[in-house]
Each structure stands twice: as C-alpha cells, then as structure tokens.
Amino acid sequence: MNDAPDLSGLIKAYDVRGIVGDNLTHEVATAIGAAFADAVVLPDGESQVVIGHDMRDSGPGLAQAIAAGLNARGVDVVSIGLCSTDGLYHASGVLDLPGVMVTASHNPAAYNGMKMCRSRARAVGENSGLGEVRSLASRYLADGVPQADAVGAFSERDTVGDYASFLRSLVPLENVRPLKVVVDAANAMGGYTVPAVLGNAAGLEALPLEIVPLYFELDGTFPNHEANPLDPANLVDLQAAVREHGADIGLAFDGDADRCFAVDERGEVVPASAITALVGLRETAREREAGRQATVIHNLISSRAVPEQLEAAGAIPARSRVGHSFIKAQMAELNAVFGGEHSAHFYFRDFFYADSGMLAAMHVLAALGAQDKPLSELLAIHDPYTASGEINSTVADAAAATQRVRETFAGDGVAVDEMDGLTLSHWDSEPRWWANVRASNTEPLLRLNVEAADPEVMERQRDALLAVIREA
Incomplete structure (x- = not known):
C-alpha cells in the first residue's frame, strides 16, 4: 500500500471544502465518489445517487469526477445539473436516493466542496459516514479506485420545476397582498431558484410579487460581493435597494441558497x-x-x-x-x-x-x-430583547479562557450548563441576561453570544465577559 494522503483538511466534520486545483482536484473528487459508494451508498442497500452542482465554474467537472467514482463502484448516477442545495435535498427526498451536492456554500470563489446525504436528505457527517468516506478516499488515492464487475450508468434529469411546485404546495402565496420584494442573489443560486419559485420561470402561475433583482447573473467569481449574508458588509446593497425602491421586504441568499436573511422595509436586518x-x-x-x-x-x-x-x-x-x-x-x-x-x-x-x-x-x-x-x-413582538450577535475572540487557550469565564461569572443565581460550550443564565431574576461561549472546532477562536432584556445590561455583560475572555 502506498502512503495514503491526509484528507482531514478537506473532508471536515459536516462536508467537504477545499481549494480547487490544490487539495480538491478531479482525482480527489473521483476517490471521494468511490468512497461515498463504499462507505454509505452500498452498505445502505442503495444502487443510485443523485448529483447536483451550484454555479461555480468548477462545479460541472467536479460533479462528473464524483460520478466517475460512483460509476466505477457500480453505482448509477442521476445528474440534475445546476441546482441549489435545497434543490438537491428535494431531489433526494422525492426520488428516495442518496445525494451529493457540489458546492462551497458561502466560501470565496477559489473554493468548492460537497455536501452528502443519505436517501430522503438524511445528513452524512463525521459520525454518520463521513469519517469512513475520508478514510476510504485516502486509501483510493494511494492505491487506486477498485473497479466493480459492472460499471454504473449515468443519466440526466431536470427537477427544478418539480422543486418549485413542491415548495409552492407547502406555502401557498397566490392570495397574499401585492408585495414588492428586493432579492440579492449575490450572483449565486438564488438567481436561479427565485425566478423558478417566486416568479414563473418554471411555468407556474404568476404570484402577486414584484421581484426587484440584484445580482441574479450566475457568476461563481462573485463580482459584486461574497455570497455570505452573515457578514453585514454583504447586506449593504440590499438594504440600500429596499429603501430606494420602497420595498416591503428584502431577501438575501447565500451561495447555495440554503440560507436566507431578511431585511425589513426600513432596511434593517431581521434577526x-x-x-x-x-x-x-x-x-x-x-x-x-x-x-x-x-x-x-x-x-x-x-x-x-x-x-x-x-x-x-x-x-x-x-x-x-x-x-x-x-x-x-x-x-x-x-x-x-x-x-x-x-x-x-x-x-x-x-x-x-x-x-x-x-x-x-x-x-x-x-x-x-x-x-x-x-x-x-x-x-x-418576536424581537423583544437585545443581543450582542456572535463575537469571535482569538485566544491562545480556549479551554483556559472558558474556565476563567466560569470562575468569574458562575454563582450568585447564575445557572450553568455545558450542552455546547458554556452557557451562563441569569434569566430567572433581575437583571435578566444569558451568555454562551463556544470554542471553534477549526480555529483558535472563542465565540461569545450575549442576550439581555435590557440594552444596557447586555452591553455591560458583553464587555465584562470579553474582558475576561481576552485576558493576556
């Protein structure tokens, strides 16, 4: 056996993310496809996989490479081509097939990756198959992908119309009052799915929605701004357009359109x-x-x-x-x-x-x-309290910083739990506040979230917590 490459920097806890041409090549994608077949698809008794990709230029080639790995292991591939991640989940659900979505979500243009699921869109993560995919893909890169006795077939299918109809059946919009809606697609998959679902690009009945499009042209280089609405800088254009057009609402989708942020009629971001x-x-x-x-x-x-x-x-x-x-x-x-x-x-x-x-x-x-x-x-009514938002602090030792927070703030009516990081709660008596500190899994960061019933209390607790977290 040759030396197996370390894929831990590429195949992470929940998905695959890498730089195209560097740690993510067609050879690597083929090995991952074959490994997905052997670690998840075939053990589940499945014989077909549905594959889709987002608008990044590298998407079609990587999807073909994954399909080649699956085919080599005797698994048939149904390609649905260009789609959002929830479009892939829809196909996995209605076709009852495991799936692979080729996307790097909100990551910059140099990246691509994969999200995998079992049939009916069930997640594949570190402890539910992705660890085995990583190990097998590394072995196949070292020793070659083993060939099945019978190579799998490849077919293509268009599902965007079915996806649009399915969503409309869940939330009918035909009888809403007329609304003006600004949508910032960030040159990503929202520019493909919004016209199909909220417009009539899929041949469905027109809705009482006036869509004002921002950056609907599909372009994986993201020429206007990154497709990451979690960064407030990427919402500035949407906020301005909502005010300029007197719109009722603004919507911003991330790269693969599985997340959506809203902006109200004043241009304020909705939590x-x-x-x-x-x-x-x-x-x-x-x-x-x-x-x-x-x-x-x-x-x-x-x-x-x-x-x-x-x-x-x-x-x-x-x-x-x-x-x-x-x-x-x-x-x-x-x-x-x-x-x-x-x-x-x-x-x-x-x-x-x-x-x-x-x-x-x-x-x-x-x-x-x-x-x-x-x-x-x-x-x-749904936003009555004041929150800090997530604040990241670079720390040399996240465990030590978390322990300092515990020692400083626990007690005096502050409840503690450790479901995910450290949560401190003083919500049952005045002044009402709670805070959570969680270490990043991939970076030397400690993430802080604080909420209080009163803005001044939130600011005071936030500043006190940050002072302890950032002690030299």
Whole structure:
C-alpha cells in the first residue's frame, strides 16, 4: 500500500471544502465518489445517487469526477445539473436516493466542496459516514479506485420545476397582498431558484410579487460581493435597494441558497431568531389545527423569545446544539415540525427534515402578505430583547479562557450548563441576561453570544465577559 494522503483538511466534520486545483482536484473528487459508494451508498442497500452542482465554474467537472467514482463502484448516477442545495435535498427526498451536492456554500470563489446525504436528505457527517468516506478516499488515492464487475450508468434529469411546485404546495402565496420584494442573489443560486419559485420561470402561475433583482447573473467569481449574508458588509446593497425602491421586504441568499436573511422595509436586518419564532408559530398553529402536538427545535444561542413564545402557543420547544447535523438528527428523533438556527438555517419536517432558505422566505412572505402591517411591526413582538450577535475572540487557550469565564461569572443565581460550550443564565431574576461561549472546532477562536432584556445590561455583560475572555 502506498502512503495514503491526509484528507482531514478537506473532508471536515459536516462536508467537504477545499481549494480547487490544490487539495480538491478531479482525482480527489473521483476517490471521494468511490468512497461515498463504499462507505454509505452500498452498505445502505442503495444502487443510485443523485448529483447536483451550484454555479461555480468548477462545479460541472467536479460533479462528473464524483460520478466517475460512483460509476466505477457500480453505482448509477442521476445528474440534475445546476441546482441549489435545497434543490438537491428535494431531489433526494422525492426520488428516495442518496445525494451529493457540489458546492462551497458561502466560501470565496477559489473554493468548492460537497455536501452528502443519505436517501430522503438524511445528513452524512463525521459520525454518520463521513469519517469512513475520508478514510476510504485516502486509501483510493494511494492505491487506486477498485473497479466493480459492472460499471454504473449515468443519466440526466431536470427537477427544478418539480422543486418549485413542491415548495409552492407547502406555502401557498397566490392570495397574499401585492408585495414588492428586493432579492440579492449575490450572483449565486438564488438567481436561479427565485425566478423558478417566486416568479414563473418554471411555468407556474404568476404570484402577486414584484421581484426587484440584484445580482441574479450566475457568476461563481462573485463580482459584486461574497455570497455570505452573515457578514453585514454583504447586506449593504440590499438594504440600500429596499429603501430606494420602497420595498416591503428584502431577501438575501447565500451561495447555495440554503440560507436566507431578511431585511425589513426600513432596511434593517431581521434577526434570524425572529424568523425562527415567526415560522415556528405558523407551523405550530397548523399542527394544532390538525390536532397534532407541535415540537419546534431552536439552537441554544437563539433568542430566549423563541422558546417563550412557542411554549405560550402550545408548542414543545426543544433546545439543540449549534450545527446542522445536530438539529437534523434531533428533528427526526422528535418528529419536530420546524427548526431554526441563528445562522439562518431553517429546517422543515415536510421538507425531509432538511433546511431550505427558500421555504423560510416563503413563510415570511406569506405572513407579511396575509396582513397589512409592515414587516418591522409584524416582527417587533418576536424581537423583544437585545443581543450582542456572535463575537469571535482569538485566544491562545480556549479551554483556559472558558474556565476563567466560569470562575468569574458562575454563582450568585447564575445557572450553568455545558450542552455546547458554556452557557451562563441569569434569566430567572433581575437583571435578566444569558451568555454562551463556544470554542471553534477549526480555529483558535472563542465565540461569545450575549442576550439581555435590557440594552444596557447586555452591553455591560458583553464587555465584562470579553474582558475576561481576552485576558493576556
């Protein structure tokens, strides 16, 4: 056996991310395709895989290389070509096939990668097959991909129309009041899916929506700004356009369009927790009308308003660790109707427990269009507290910094838990605040989130915590 290359920097805990032509080549992609076949597809008793790719120039070639690896192991490939990540999840769900999405999501232009799933969009992560994929791909790069007795077949299928129809069946928008909607696609997959779902590019009935497009031309070099709406700098154009056009709402999608951020009519960014509360309450009402109990998942750094409002509406709120693999697993385990994260990933039971930025956007449009208030007023009730947002601090020793935080702030009515990092809570008495510190898995960073019922309390706790975290 030849020396096997180390792929730990490429095949990470949840997906594959690398620099094209450097650690991510066609040879590597073929080895990963073959490894996915042997570690996940064939052991699951599957014989076909659906593959899609985003708008990056390297996407079609990498998709073909992955298909070659799968075919070599006797697995048939169904290519759906250009699609968003939730478009791939839809295909995996309705076709009941495992899938590979070729995307680097919001990463810069030099990157590409892969997201893998089992049939019906079930996540593949470090502990659910991706570790085995990494090991096998490394071996196949060293010794060559073994050839099956019968090579798999390759076929193509167009699913974007079915995807659009499926989403519209979940959230009807035909009867909303007329809305002007600015959409910033960042030259990424939203420029492909928005016209299909919210317009009539897929041949569906026109909706009472006036779409004002920003950067809909597909261009994986991202000539206008990065496709990462989590960075406030990438929302500036959308905010300005909403004000300029007098729009009712602005929407921003990330590179593979599985996340969606909203901007209200004033150009103010809507917190993802407010969207979680809004959609969670809509889904709770629908479940209760059908005579079913509703469980809604929120990650542990979502606003406290989320579980408070869900519980008041009769739902069972369930707290989760940060990260899509944890939420997806908990969604399936609890049969939760909906789940939301602070990073604007929103998950739906009726979408195979997978995340869909488009479906979340449609829920917001439906709620906005069903009444006459502007978005800022509609969402005000869901955003009653003051949050710091996620603040990253470079630290030499994350464990030591976390211990300093514990020693300084625990006690005196402060509850402590360690579900994900360290959470401190003084929410049951005045002054009400909570904070979470979590170490990054990949960088020497400690991430801080603080929320309080009062802005001055939030600022005071935030500054005190940062002073302890950043002690030399």
